[in-house]
Amino acid sequence: MWQNFPVNPYLPIPVRVEKVRFESEDRSLKTLWLSLLDEEVRKNFYFRPGQFIELSVPGKGESPFGIASSPREELIKITVNKTGTVTRAIHQLDQGDIVGVRGPFGNYYPIEDLLGANLFIISGGFAFTTLASFTEYVLQDWSDKVKDIDLVYGARTPGMLLYKDLLEEWKGNPRVKLHLTVDREYPGWTGLVGFVPDIVAKVDVDPLNTYCFICGPPIMIRLTIPRLIEKGISKDRIYTSLERRMKCGIGKCGRCNIGLKYVCRDGPIFKVSELEKLPAEY
């Protein structure tokens, strides 16, 4: 929350890169673990799954990234896709480098509403970050308060799936039904094959007691929503996290504006019933 910056919400707070790891086989995705340098700031830093930060590489610029670690963890984890100037600079970072962070920004997945409900978590590609944080947090802190978790997660190839360590852990957890899928048959792959919306259609859920959370490429989100509605799930119980080009993170710079909402401030998480009233600018 921007309350972390009482004076100037545009000033990044220094963080140290503690660890880096290539996340995907093609090395386009890299995961970084960050720690806040200032002890006082670190003590007060608090976020909820679903929120994002702006990571700043001085001289290159800043870009928004969803927080992938659970709030329970000491380090902030993000996964970065190498595409532009800033992300290329982030990929060059190594242990010990000092960069800047602003945030956390935005709203979060509504954990409090989920008492006694089933969770249907749906994700594709490298958009899995905040939902991985959410899943991990639910399992750590809310395990006895929610019912079962169905998790559909898809990638182009097995090597493009994020956080294999976590997925392996969850496989052994009776509370989680994992539906991992890849786009096409792949040597050695024993999981599901097919696109996320098709897999979602096949998962059996209780439509009256299930909350759905979708995060993925826009096309996946658009094709998945009708599949959930077909199951009889209310549009008030389907949440999706939108991605927009965001600069300021605090609803000032204007670019993530959709209708009366700013994705950075009022989102990034919206109910489908809210999105219906907005132009399909996502």
Add this chain to the structure above:
Amino acid sequence: MLFLKLARKKLLEALKEFPEYSFYTPKKEGERVLLKETSPDGLPEDLRFERSTASAKELLFPQAETMFYFLRYKPSQKPVLDEGKRLILGLRPCDAHGIQALEANFLKVEPIDPYFKRRRENTLLVTVACLEFEDNCFCDSLGSGPDRLNGADAIIYDLNDAVGVLSNNEIISQRLKDYAFQIQEVRGEDEVEKGSLPQRTVEPLPILSPEEYLSLILEEKLWDKISSTCLGCASCTYLCPTCYCFDIQDINYGPAGKRIRTYDSCMFNLYTLEASGHNPRPTLKERWRQRFLHKFSYIPYLHGILGCTGCGRCIEVCPAGIDMREVIKDVAKFPR
């Protein structure tokens, strides 16, 4: 609020009561009218100022400004706040309206923007009620008028042999007091003498409610039609007094550098283009919807003021001849 009547000469004399302020007025330079620092001695006694080519927003929210300096390899940052005190004299009421829209974005919604806040606190905004209309301005068609205070710190009315100053600012009221021959405590701008204002037949424009405009948000055909002749040059948004969208970029000087923000525009393709290649507003249709509804629906809905001041700058600068008054009519005609 205080209404002060002063002899013309006295008003110019009173300006020496603001020694810590730099003066800015609209000044003609070649083809363009710029807002420039000027000496209080050289001000025209008739208070006739031309309307500035660019809107007054540049003095509070410059086209490019430094946010902070940094050292590239050390966690060191030095924020830069503009501390200069400025008295801007000779703006139009529509300019003040525009600044109200910027205030709504930068000051009314948490978190507050520290750069805009400091500049606004250090600025006295003094408008002059229009002595004549411009060719393409239309504030009167929007229900406003050339005599409105619109959130300025003070507005000056031409009372022929004297001037009337309606002040909504303690500093201005206090420092002008001794120069006035008449002082009156007033509750609002409707109670004061405004002298002779420019007259013309008002052609009211059909302004819908924010909710009615919002109901047109999914009408693809409407936005397609409205954007069909637009070139996407974004000149309108650069000159618009209520456009505040910005970009943030870094500039390097060897081991040091600075982070700046600059105007950006919803009319540009790159404005919303994401790293993945996906663009949520891929064509001018979506961009026009954003621009129009932001001004006529979102800002009024969220902040209670219209996001169009009727200054007419977008009409004058548009290379494709798009006239916002016609767009307003076209939108209102669309079946709801």
